[in-house]
Amino acid sequence: MLFKLAVVGHKESLKEIQNIIYSKFNNVEPVVVEFNDDDESESAYNNLVKIMPLCDAILYTRFEPYKIMASMLEHTVPVR
Numbered sequence: 001m002l003f004k005l006a007v008v009g010h011k012e013s014l015k016e017i018q019n020i021i022y023s024k025f026n027n028v029e030p031v032v033v034e035f036n037d038d039d040e041s042e043s044a045y046n047n048l049v050k051i052m053p054l055c056d057a058i059l060y061t062r063f064e065p066y067k068i069m070a071s072m073l074e075h076t077v078p079v080r
């Protein structure tokens with residue numbers, strides 16, 4: 001069974017985290033949501049709302065994206 005992990009953050013961080021996941025885990029599927037700056041908050045929100053029901057957890061690469069998303073939506077899965 002695959003664990004679907006939404007990863008939200010800057011594109012460079014997303015690449016790094018995907019590489020780690022692919023090299024260390026065979027049962028984790030990263031689902032990325034690019035969020036490079038505050039101007040992309042609406043787009044990131046829309047993408048996260050679409051994928052959250054399909055994911056088992058969400059990993060934010062930094063605290064700022066988390067704060068912004070937490071002010072816009074209610075998380076329905078565990079968050080780190």
